[in-house]
């Protein structure tokens with residue numbers, strides 16, 4: 087019998103969808119990149135008492151954990167069964183800098199770090215497909231009908247061009263310009279927003295699918311703009327994507343206000359990012375200095391937090 091280590095950890099990070107959210111659920115491409123400014127770490131240890139979890143949501147015995155942690159309890163059970171390992175006396179500690187329910191991939195990142203930690207703990211090799219298989223189980227519980235993009239990006243070191251079920255390409259984003267991400271402070275409702283888009287598609291298939299296909303075209307054009315280092319063009323495409331997302335009903339007043347604020351403050355483009363209905367928006371600025379000015383305006387106009395990210399740092403390693 088293998089002796090188990092005292093403790094083991096797993097890590098992951100947040101993600102930002104540059105363009106293509108929601109449309110990606112319908113098979114259109116999307117571009118997203120790992121957001122390393124928001125890391126997450128999960129530590130597993132053996133304890134005497136029954137399995138327990140410590141996280142910003144809830145700390146206590148796992149059996150009393152709230153519904154929002156069902157993805158983690160299900161994963162623990164499933165992986166324990168699959169690996170024929172006992173999980174009844176494990177303590178799980180989640181430390182995350184990703185704001186929860188803000189469209190930054192918190193649920194996928196926690197699941198990724200958790201699966202990695204468990205496999206490390208049981209000293210079983212974990213290949214990327216197996217990791218994605220487990221994170222997908224978790225994401226189905228958290229969001230209902232995930233495209234898989236969050237799972238892919240929160241476990242990837244490179245930006246990705248992603249198309250559900252068919253392709254995944256590591257991208258180099260070597261673009262002049264800085265991206266500002268701003269948190270509305272309102273919990274996003276990814277699961278609900280995805281379900282509402284499905285309703286739109288069911289009731290108004292022509293209009294909804296036209297918007298979705300158009301977002302796919304915008305994503306392909308964005309990929310070209312990135313390849314040609316054309317931030318002005320990329321900015322315009324981002325703003326157009328926001329308009330489509332708004333027509334699909336996944337924006338809200340605060341997101342629209344912050345998008346308008348960014349554009350009025352000189353951003354090259356702006357849009358919501360992730361599931362919408364709250365959560366975060368992004369804006370593209372031509373320089374770091376400009377990004378700082380825009381970030382300040384966004385804070386003045388109600389954002390609760392901002393991050394600035396140099397797009398030239400997103401290389402495919």
Ligand SMILES: C[C@@](O)(CCO)CC(=O)[O-]
Pocket residue numbers: 103106107108109110111189191229231232233234235236276280360361
């Ligand atoms: C809204 C969505 O496109 C992105 C959520 O981060 C849902 C998904 O792709 O699973």
